[in-house]
Amino acid sequence: MNDSWKKRTKAVHGGTKRSQFGELSEAIYLTQGFAYDSAEQAEARFLKTEEDEFIYARYGNPTVAMFEERIAALEGTEDAFATASGMAAVTASLMSLLKAGDHVVSAKALFGSCLYVLEEILTRYGVEVTFVDGADLDQWRAAVRPDTKAVFFESVSNPTLELVDIKGVAEIAHAHGALIIVDNVFSTPTFSRAVDLGADVIVYSATKHIDGQGRTLGGVILGTTEFISKTAEPFLKHTGAAMSPFTAWVMLKGLETMDLRVRAQADGALKLAEALQGHPALNHVIFPGLAAHPQHALMQSQMGQGGTVLSFDVKGGQEAAFKVLNALEIVKISNNLGDAKSIVTHPATTTHQRLAPEQKDELGITPGLLRLSVGLEDPDDLIADVKGALDAL
Numbered sequence: 001m002n003d004s005w006k007k008r009t010k011a012v013h014g015g016t017k018r019s020q021f022g023e024l025s026e027a028i029y030l031t032q033g034f035a036y037d038s039a040e041q042a043e044a045r046f047l048k049t050e051e052d053e054f055i056y057a058r059y060g061n062p063t064v065a066m067f068e069e070r071i072a073a074l075e076g077t078e079d080a081f082a083t084a085s086g087m088a089a090v091t092a093s094l095m096s097l098l099k100a101g102d103h104v105v106s107a108k109a110l111f112g113s114c115l116y117v118l119e120e121i122l123t124r125y126g127v128e129v130t131f132v133d134g135a136d137l138d139q140w141r142a143a144v145r146p147d148t149k150a151v152f153f154e155s156v157s158n159p160t161l162e163l164v165d166i167k168g169v170a171e172i173a174h175a176h177g178a179l180i181i182v183d184n185v186f187s188t189p190t191f192s193r194a195v196d197l198g199a200d201v202i203v204y205s206a207t208k209h210i211d212g213q214g215r216t217l218g219g220v221i222l223g224t225t226e227f228i229s230k231t232a233e234p235f236l237k238h239t240g241a242a243m244s245p246f247t248a249w250v251m252l253k254g255l256e257t258m259d260l261r262v263r264a265q266a267d268g269a270l271k272l273a274e275a276l277q278g279h280p281a282l283n284h285v286i287f288p289g290l291a292a293h294p295q296h297a298l299m300q301s302q303m304g305q306g307g308t309v310l311s312f313d314v315k316g317g318q319e320a321a322f323k324v325l326n327a328l329e330i331v332k333i334s335n336n337l338g339d340a341k342s343i344v345t346h347p348a349t350t351t352h353q354r355l356a357p358e359q360k361d362e363l364g365i366t367p368g369l370l371r372l373s374v375g376l377e378d379p380d381d382l383i384a385d386v387k388g389a390l391d392a393l
């Protein structure tokens with residue numbers, strides 16, 4: 001692979017390793033182990049003297065390695081480690097780095113499971129976590145201390161689509177020597193500029209746009225060779241959240257079409273958001289691609305496009321929101337996102353059900369809020385579907 005290739009070329013050819021047969025499509029090496037020619041070779045492999053030599057699939061596998069190389073090339077990081085799910089990537093990025101007595105600052109608007117890891121798990125092991133309003137740089141400035149080891153945030157929060165200024169937070173955190181760990185799912189690798197903006201570690205749920213067709217669960221941690229090989233990899237090798245070779249193959253195929261899919265979905269999301277804006281049945285539409293979004297300018301410099309997910313608040317609370325969900329024909333009620341199929345979810349009763357009512361209020365997860373992940377259907381059909389359901393109220 002050539003480093004000067006553009007993202008779309010890397011997404012198709014990056015990381016490819018061919019066997020002696022020269023297969024064009026990537027091979028699935030469904031093997032847990034590798035036979036050595038001699039006892040000496042086995043010894044040498046365990047010393048890990050050479051790249052691309054494999055020992056055991058919990059440590060690495062040729063198909064998984066192809067996925068890791070390809071996604072690292074796209075994101076612009078030196079290295080990557082693929083995991084069994086997005087949550088395995090989030091958990092390992094934090095647990096591999098932190099120890100009792102360390103301090104972490106995190107945005108409070110997080111995906112429910114991320115919040116659980118920071119609030120319930122890390123604290124149980126003696127890590128102190130301070131939560132801040134991610135969009136307010138003054139709060140980051142006040143919370144980051146000389147003993148802060150890492151900061152964590154979602155570059156676009158779920159489900160209220162608030163952006164965190166990666167560059168701004170990175171400047172604050174780097175001044176204290178803290179590592180910036182970004183959950184970058186909603187930005188997608190297509191729109192991500194996280195490395196240029198100062199992120200040190202980037203995690204993705206590959207379940208979302210990377211597969212993009214709702215088939216497999218996966219994740220990835222991206223960073224420097226130093227972080228991946230010395231911090232993340234030892235933790236992951238020994239704790240076991242490895243990606244399966246079959247999943248890695250699905251993800252490799254996903255990366256080939258991701259750019260086309262994500263751009264088409266983002267265009268559809270903008271059209272739908274524009275069409276819904278001002279609808280009499282809605283209190284408001286939230287989409288970073290709309291000029292009315294308070295962080296529209298930050299979105300333009302950080303992502304270039306608003307992404308593939310929008311949220312809107314239905315007048316009449318949960319009852320009205322449920323009526324809308326039940327009236328939709330094309331858009332499916334489910335809780336994945338980034339899928340080819342448009343998906344809608346009611347965060348207050350599903351993904352964020354666990355939160356106390358005050359927490360929901362604080363995060364803007366109102367009873368009428370719906371989160372819609374725009375798929376690959378014709379935007380005109382989606383507009384008609386959603387408008388039809390709203391008009392029926």
Ligand SMILES: *Cc1c(COP(=O)(O)O)cnc(C)c1O
Nearest residue numbers: 085086087111183185205207218
């Ligand atoms: C889905 C998601 C995760 C978790 O990913 P899984 O693959 O479901 O484990 C983490 N963070 C964000 C922002 C997500 O949307």
